[in-house]
Amino acid sequence: MPETSRRGLLLGSAAVSAGALLTACTSNEPKKAEEADPAAQRQPAADDKPGKPVTIGFAGPQADHGWLNAINQNAKSRARKYSEVTLEITEGSNDTAAQIGQVQTLINKKVDVLVILPADGKALTQVGLQAMKAGIPVINLDRIFASPQAYRCWIGGDNYGMGLNAGNYIGQQLKGKSNAKVVELAGLDSLELTKQRSQGFDDALKNYPNIKKVARQAAEFTVESGQAKMAQLLQAQRQFDALWNHDDDQGVGALRAIQQAGRKDFLMVGGAGARSAMDAIKADNSVLKATVLYPPTMAASAIDLARALGQAKGVGGLSELEIPASITLYSAVVTKDNVDQYLPTGFS
Secondary structure, eight states, X not given: OOHHHHHHHHHHHHHHHHXXXXXXXXXXXXXXXXXXXXXXGSOOBOXXXXXXXXXXXXXXXXXXXXXXXXXXXXXXXXXHTOTTEEEEEOOOOSOHHHHHHHHHHHHHTTOSEEEEOOSSTTTTHHHHHHHHHTTOOEEEESSOOSOGGGOSEEXXXXXXXXXXXXXXXXXXXXXXXXXXXXXXXXXXXXXXXXXXXXXXXXXXXXXXXXXXXXXXXXXXXXHHHHHHHHHHHHHHOSOOSEEEESOHHHHHHHHHHHHHHTOOSSEEEEEEOBHHHHHHHXXXXXXXXXXXXXXXXHHHHHHHHHHHHHTTOBOTTOOSSSOOSEEEOOOOEEOTTTHHHHGGGOBO
């Protein structure tokens, strides 16, 4: 064979081989699941099927508020859903020393996972660290510890987001009104969460130059304080267009004061998502037109996370092998348009 013909054959063979290789590299033929998606090789995510037995210790503050009582109820009902979960729940206390003692009792019982909603996050940080050092992972619920070393996962609400969403809702309702005035009925000013809610509200109002906050009064998250402080606001402010109340429990008292004063000239937005607030929004027969959620269902989610952690599983819908380190819930705005969707989550 002439040399030129032989060289042409070799080059042709090389071209065929390269083409075959290129075809193989770009083929759309389905591959095995584990080759196409590395996450397919992961351990299974937690689901509703019974798994390894897990004992979960739960310690929260005293249920002296509708939201805190709902926290306990959500934790208990979710734990009952799983036949392999045993829930060791403490009596609950607002006394820091007492709650520390309750957590230490759970540590001594050698529970598999701890869920702790501290009465005071900073004060209970050391006992969270103690549990972690003892090999008991901690789900820190809502009020956060001072050190991330004191918990494996934090899950809680978005206080800043509550204020932000309340402010934006009010802003949208008043966007066509010039020189609009709003007032704020806050919670306990000694709590960081109250400051965060107020900051979010103030930041949202910056988006609406036609709106000015003319008054702010701090209450105490109780019906009685809500009524007393709202009466003071109404007396001091003869005219305003909107009110944001941080908490639906104190909002019950605020509505009483508003009704007693015969005022109907403004709209009210509540906070947290109490059933009474949602019922009033649905009825649409008062100044209360919306509430911004701070969902107590976070306690049920904390039980789910603790169970997954105890069974060394991840979270369904996520590709990672482990549960996340932090989960912040969204503060949805409940109005007459969507209240039916959220009614089942309302707490008493």
